[in-house]
Amino acid sequence: xxxxxxxxxxxxxxxxxxxxxxxxxxxxxxxxxxxxxxxxxxxxxxxxxxxxxxxxxxxxxxxxxxxxxxxxxxxxxxxxxxxxxxxxxxxxxxxxxxxxxxxxxxxxxxxxxxxx
Numbered sequence: 001x002x003x004x005x006x007x008x009x010x011x012x013x014x015x016x017x018x019x020x021x022x023x024x025x026x027x028x029x030x031x032x033x034x035x036x037x038x039x040x041x042x043x044x045x046x047x048x049x050x051x052x053x054x055x056x057x058x059x060x061x062x063x064x065x066x067x068x069x070x071x072x073x074x075x076x077x078x079x080x081x082x083x084x085x086x087x088x089x090x091x092x093x094x095x096x097x098x099x100x101x102x103x104x105x106x107x108x109x110x111x112x113x114x115x116x
Contacts, residue, residue, distance in 0.1 A: 004041040005099040011036060012067060013092030016074045020084040024075040030067035034060060037099075055112045059102045062111070066091075066098060 012033055019029070038060065042050050050056065070091040078084055101107045 002100065004037065004044040005096050005103075007040050007044070008033065008037040008099070009092040009096035012070065012095050013088040016070060016088035016091055017084055019071060019074050020078045020081070024071050026068045026071035026075060029071055030064055033067050034064045037063065054115050055108055058111050058115055059108070062102060063095070063099055066095060070095070 015029065015033060038050060052060075070087070073087050073091070074084065077087065102111065
């Protein structure tokens with residue numbers, strides 16, 4: 001389970017570094033990152049097509065919003081390489097731990113309590 005999260009966190013961090021000093025379309029690019037994460041998680045866990053109930057949609061929505069915020073930070077505060085690397089590392093580590101928590105039993109219960 002952690003392999004897919006680590007791969008997606010790497011993709012997000014790399015995308016942050018690559019997005020420096022260019023006009024970022026954060027919503028579309030975050031959608032691509034989220035869809036890549038869904039496919040990677042399904043293939044790496046070999047669990048077949050994902051089941052999208054309301055809790056899972058909310059979990060993926062939270063991760064999508066996190067990616068949008070991260071790319072917006074890069075778009076707004078990309079001034080030099082050290083700022084880009086700091087945002088990229090912090091966002092990749094944050095995405096990994098957020099995804100790990102959201103897909104845990106405690107995280108699913110918390111998101112489920114928000115929906116119900």
